[in-house]
Amino acid sequence: xxxxxxxxxxxxxxxxxxxxxxxxxxxxxxxxxxxxxxxxxxxxxxxxxxxxxxxxxxxxxxxxxxxxxxxxxxxxxxxxxxxxxxxxxxxxxxxxxxxxxxxxxxxxxxxxxxxxx
Amino acid sequence: xxxxxxxxxxxxxxxxxxxxxxxxxxxxxxxxxxxxxxxxxxxxxxxxxxxxxxxxxxxxxxxxxxxxxxxxxxxxxxxxxxxxxxxxxxxxxxxxxxxxxxxxxxxxxxxx
Numbered sequence: 575x576x577x578x579x580x581x582x583x584x585x586x587x588x589x590x591x592x593x594x595x596x597x598x599x600x601x602x603x604x605x606x607x608x609x610x611x612x613x614x615x616x617x618x619x620x621x622x623x624x625x626x627x628x629x630x631x632x633x634x635x636x637x638x639x640x641x642x643x644x645x646x647x648x649x650x651x652x653x654x655x656x657x658x659x660x661x662x663x664x665x666x667x668x669x670x671x672x673x674x675x676x677x678x679x680x681x682x683x684x685x686x687x688x689x690x691x
Numbered sequence: 692x693x694x695x696x697x698x699x700x701x702x703x704x705x706x707x708x709x710x711x712x713x714x715x716x717x718x719x720x721x722x723x724x725x726x727x728x729x730x731x732x733x734x735x736x737x738x739x740x741x742x743x744x745x746x747x748x749x750x751x752x753x754x755x756x757x758x759x760x761x762x763x764x765x766x767x768x769x770x771x772x773x774x775x776x777x778x779x780x781x782x783x784x785x786x787x788x789x790x791x792x793x794x795x796x797x798x799x800x801x802x803x
Contacts, residue, residue: 605789616695616779616793617734630790665733669789678789679724682734 576600578683580666586689587656594652595686599668606649607680608641609665610634617665623649624671656690663687693718693784697794705802707769712797714763714780723763723782724791725754734779737765770801 579598587593599606605624609617620639621631625646635641638656643649653660664687667680694717704710714723722741726734738747740756740763747754751774753766763780777798781791 607789614795616781616796617791619790619792622789630787667734671789678722678783679736679739680789680791681736682726684733 578666578668578681580664580683580686582686583684584687584689586691588691589658590655592652592654593656593688594650595664595666595688597649597651597666597668597683599647599649599666600670600681601647603668603670603681604646605669605671605678605680606643607667607669608649608651609667611663611665611685612661620651653688656688658690661688661690693720693782693792695780695782695792695794697778697780697797699797700795701798701800703800703802704767704770706771709769710767712765712767712778712780712799714765714782714794716761716763716780716782716792718761719785720758720761720782721785723756723780725763725765726779726781726793728777728779728796730777737778765797767799770799772801772803775799775801 581596607622608620611617623643638654641651663685665685666683669680696715725737738754743758745756751768756763777796779796781793
């Protein structure tokens with residue numbers, strides 16, 4: 575399977591704990607994105623990387639959130655001191671950007687559903 | 692800040708009927724994407740619309756883009772039950788590299 579993969583698929587944690595999610599993009603895709611989706615809403619942009627550089631972060635991304643893409647391949651999203659409001663589906667997407675005519679179409683992974691008790 | 696409004700939010704339609712979902716956005720966009728999401732699943736890319744007047748069709752779905760009106764439509768022809776899902780439009784704001792802003796989605800339910 576050459577699609578975007580995410581692990582774990584589900585995570586239940588207690589308030590105040592730290593959690594880390596992993597995303598493996600489609601190989602050779604140079605851009606990687608993180609979104610958050612709550613029930614009944616569309617995905618909200620959190621941050622994105624081009625190769626290993628984090629180029630944009632949303633204001634939604636508080637100090638408790640940190641994302642890395644150390645070698646320009648997989649990425650991790652860590653949430654420290656989780657709160658109940660962090661409960662959501664965390665989606666990862668990747669795209670290939672190669673010039674002005676690139677579609678830059680984003681392909682999404684299955685998501686990690688976080689529940690904070 | 693780009694704002695995206697879809698309507699209707701919920702659509703129940705009978706098999707065989709036609710209907711249109713509307714996507715309005717507030718600021719200049721240079722391209723627009725349509726995605727489908729089944730319950731509990733991730734997003735599946737349907738269309739990428741790159742320019743004013745762009746029209747794309749795949750099966751019973753046809754998407755169009757009017758950048759001057761800041762409007763995209765997703766037209767459903769002769770709906771079938773398999774089309775039941777939530778549909779999102781996501782314009783990319785001009786001048787931003789990659790950030791997509793999603794609408795709230797239109798939940799489509801096709802009944803027999």
